[in-house]
Amino acid sequence: MKIKTSRISPSTQLFRFGKPYKTEAVILNTNDLSFTETEKLPLFKCEKTAESCKLTYTMNKEQCIFGLGESVGGINKRSHIYRMWNSDDPCHTEEKASLYGSHPFFIISDENEKIGVFIDYPTDFQIDAGFTRYNVLSIEIPSENFDLYIFAAGNELQIIREYLKLTGTPYLPPKWAFGFQQSRWSYPDEKTVTQVADNMAAAGIPCDAIYIDIDYMDNYKVFTIDEKKFPDFKKFTAKMKERGIRLIPIIDPGVRIEKGYSVYEDGVKNNYFCKEADGKTDFTAAVWPGLVHFPDFLTDQVRSWWGKLYRLLWNNGIDGIWNDMNEPAIFYTPRKLDAAKKKITEQAINNSWDFFEIRDSLNSLANRRDDYSEMYHFAEDEKNGSINHKNLHNLYGFNMTRATVDEFKKDFPNKRIFLLTRSSYAGAHRMAAIWMGDNQSWWEHLLLHIQMLISLNICGFFYTGADVCGFSGNVSNELALRWMQFAVFSPLFRNHAALGTRNQEPYNFDDKTTNRMRHFIRTRYKLLPYMYTEFVHAVKNLAPLCTPTAFYDKSPQSLECQDEFYLGRSLLIAPVHQPNAQGRIVYLAENHPYLHVRLYNNELEDFAVIQPGNFYMKYSTDEVAFFIKENCGIPTGIIENDGKTFNTIEIIAFVSSIGTASYYEDDGETNDYMQGNFFQIDFTIKKDENNSFLIQADKHGNKLPDIKNFNFVIIDESGSIVRLAFAL
Numbered sequence: 001m002k003i004k005t006s007r008i009s010p011s012t013q014l015f016r017f018g019k020p021y022k023t024e025a026v027i028l029n030t031n032d033l034s035f036t037e038t039e040k041l042p043l044f045k046c047e048k049t050a051e052s053c054k055l056t057y058t059m060n061k062e063q064c065i066f067g068l069g070e071s072v073g074g075i076n077k078r079s080h081i082y083r084m085w086n087s088d089d090p091c092h093t094e095e096k097a098s099l100y101g102s103h104p105f106f107i108i109s110d111e112n113e114k115i116g117v118f119i120d121y122p123t124d125f126q127i128d129a130g131f132t133r134y135n136v137l138s139i140e141i142p143s144e145n146f147d148l149y150i151f152a153a154g155n156e157l158q159i160i161r162e163y164l165k166l167t168g169t170p171y172l173p174p175k176w177a178f179g180f181q182q183s184r185w186s187y188p189d190e191k192t193v194t195q196v197a198d199n200m201a202a203a204g205i206p207c208d209a210i211y212i213d214i215d216y217m218d219n220y221k222v223f224t225i226d227e228k229k230f231p232d233f234k235k236f237t238a239k240m241k242e243r244g245i246r247l248i249p250i251i252d253p254g255v256r257i258e259k260g261y262s263v264y265e266d267g268v269k270n271n272y273f274c275k276e277a278d279g280k281t282d283f284t285a286a287v288w289p290g291l292v293h294f295p296d297f298l299t300d301q302v303r304s305w306w307g308k309l310y311r312l313l314w315n316n317g318i319d320g321i322w323n324d325m326n327e328p329a330i331f332y333t334p335r336k337l338d339a340a341k342k343k344i345t346e347q348a349i350n351n352s353w354d355f356f357e358i359r360d361s362l363n364s365l366a367n368r369r370d371d372y373s374e375m376y377h378f379a380e381d382e383k384n385g386s387i388n389h390k391n392l393h394n395l396y397g398f399n400m401t402r403a404t405v406d407e408f409k410k411d412f413p414n415k416r417i418f419l420l421t422r423s424s425y426a427g428a429h430r431m432a433a434i435w436m437g438d439n440q441s442w443w444e445h446l447l448l449h450i451q452m453l454i455s456l457n458i459c460g461f462f463y464t465g466a467d468v469c470g471f472s473g474n475v476s477n478e479l480a481l482r483w484m485q486f487a488v489f490s491p492l493f494r495n496h497a498a499l500g501t502r503n504q505e506p507y508n509f510d511d512k513t514t515n516r517m518r519h520f521i522r523t524r525y526k527l528l529p530y531m532y533t534e535f536v537h538a539v540k541n542l543a544p545l546c547t548p549t550a551f552y553d554k555s556p557q558s559l560e561c562q563d564e565f566y567l568g569r570s571l572l573i574a575p576v577h578q579p580n581a582q583g584r585i586v587y588l589a590e591n592h593p594y595l596h597v598r599l600y601n602n603e604l605e606d607f608a609v610i611q612p613g614n615f616y617m618k619y620s621t622d623e624v625a626f627f628i629k630e631n632c633g634i635p636t637g638i639i640e641n642d643g644k645t646f647n648t649i650e651i652i653a654f655v656s657s658i659g660t661a662s663y664y665e666d667d668g669e670t671n672d673y674m675q676g677n678f679f680q681i682d683f684t685i686k687k688d689e690n691n692s693f694l695i696q697a698d699k700h701g702n703k704l705p706d707i708k709n710f711n712f713v714i715i716d717e718s719g720s721i722v723r724l725a726f727a728l
């Protein structure tokens, strides 16, 4: 067995098997490292053949597995089997092994030992996290060429930091991305979009973005705008922006085969599309536009071409994009469709119908692995100058993201991009955000939103979220309320629904439900100073925004806790995610008291000091509740009538001895914060012998603050309240 190894940092070691494909997940140029040969692999037993490698690790009863990004299962990933194979699968049921992205980074952890593992390998392999045998973690890679990184830093947070140093600083979206966003498949034209904005305004519901799905295009042709639907797109986006609403159009990778359509013509002329085995014929498959070719994003030239096509949108005043279908999704290939047609015709001619055969021959057309084996990418270094798509399948969305981001950066060197991508690979977290794909209006998927948020945060995707209220299916009022209530704390807060489902916009429910949703959304804006401060802190410190309580508290209850998390440094969030519930049990970790805050409006009226341990929390659908950790404070806005803006910050603090609270602002749009153009104020709130509070402030950064007034509401361990004011 030949393995090479190189130490990357005191706690991180790379084990190189064979000659791995350079995925670009890692920002370091690993080919420049000095390697030594080794026979021995730590932790894992390794069984190797010429074509495959099986790594096994024996787990004890207590060990949890955290991470694995976009995948089903709990916060603890143990007892499940995962396949790293990006798939357009719109049915995220419990047994699914693959979703849209592959993030093969995880942490095995118990009280005594924490080990991080990252397998950098760009296509199908399996991680059996104690599914087949509860005490065996086994990784089966059908190749001898891959990189294995082992992180042995002290605790989970240090391991994540090492992983992020290796794969890049997480993406920071513009500040408006933290506002509420409304979407539907579809708001197809100017009139409908205007109506949505009007309805939101009439209902007093603030909103920062509206999405436009595939119907804005002319015949689903990417980089076209149907002029019948949007007669003056530029004027329209400007008008919407004046109202504080940004439009976010969708882009799919499939380019419609149509003579005279410039994207198609340019692609064909310059050999920009993926090929068939002969290296000459453009690979053809069907998606929304009908028959399409797929851009070969693996090459610099194609990425640069594609990235420039977005100028059509940037030049029309668009500042956010939504890249979809980039697994890439395939509905069918002409060859397979013909075979299915033939089967059906034969049966028709013989007049002998086999229902199941017909059904399956049509049902199995989409997302077929064997279709991907007919698709080839240009690759100079490979034999015959090309590489089969199935050998690097998981990199397609990743490279489409690179295309979008890299050219944007050339055009707007200092601007932050807003980009959602559906498909991704490890490392994509440094460029863009992902959303969790086509979920359903199911209670299970509200819980999955909570759990996946944690797993994705562990893999560096700090800014993410699921389609709030569910994409497919008709949402019930109760589920919609519980989902919106939780999503106040989801970094991406986007309500999105599929074609043919119930109208899911907050104003499309009965008055009681709409009123409650208005309160949730306004509360989101009230908490935005905290969310943004903590988000930027998370990015700068390479520490996830959302973490399991188990990272801090190794009590059995904390380890078993699968539906609560810390948001930033100061809040514990415990959503209700079950039907007909009046509340839920919350485990208050880390053996210190918490301040339970319930917001019914803009004012802080209802709070209580709660001792650690198990606590039954009543949680109705008309409030937003959270727990503030001991000796912490959170900046909130005193929201004006528009439901969105504020001039004064109110710090809500729970202090028994010395507390801290931070507030951060920057221009929200550019990267100037990296040059010190930000304002940060760190408060220390000290309780003295007379039970009065003293506030000290430390200021950082060169920006003049927009906010000059800070009101403090300080609650101590006995529940008494002190109000103080602080002005700059």
Ligand code: MIG
Binding pocket: 184, 185, 213, 214, 250, 324, 325, 422, 437, 438, 496, 497, 498
């Ligand atoms: O085949 O563009 O995940 O958000 O609304 C479905 C239509 C294609 C899938 C995306 C979804 C989007 C939908 N798209």
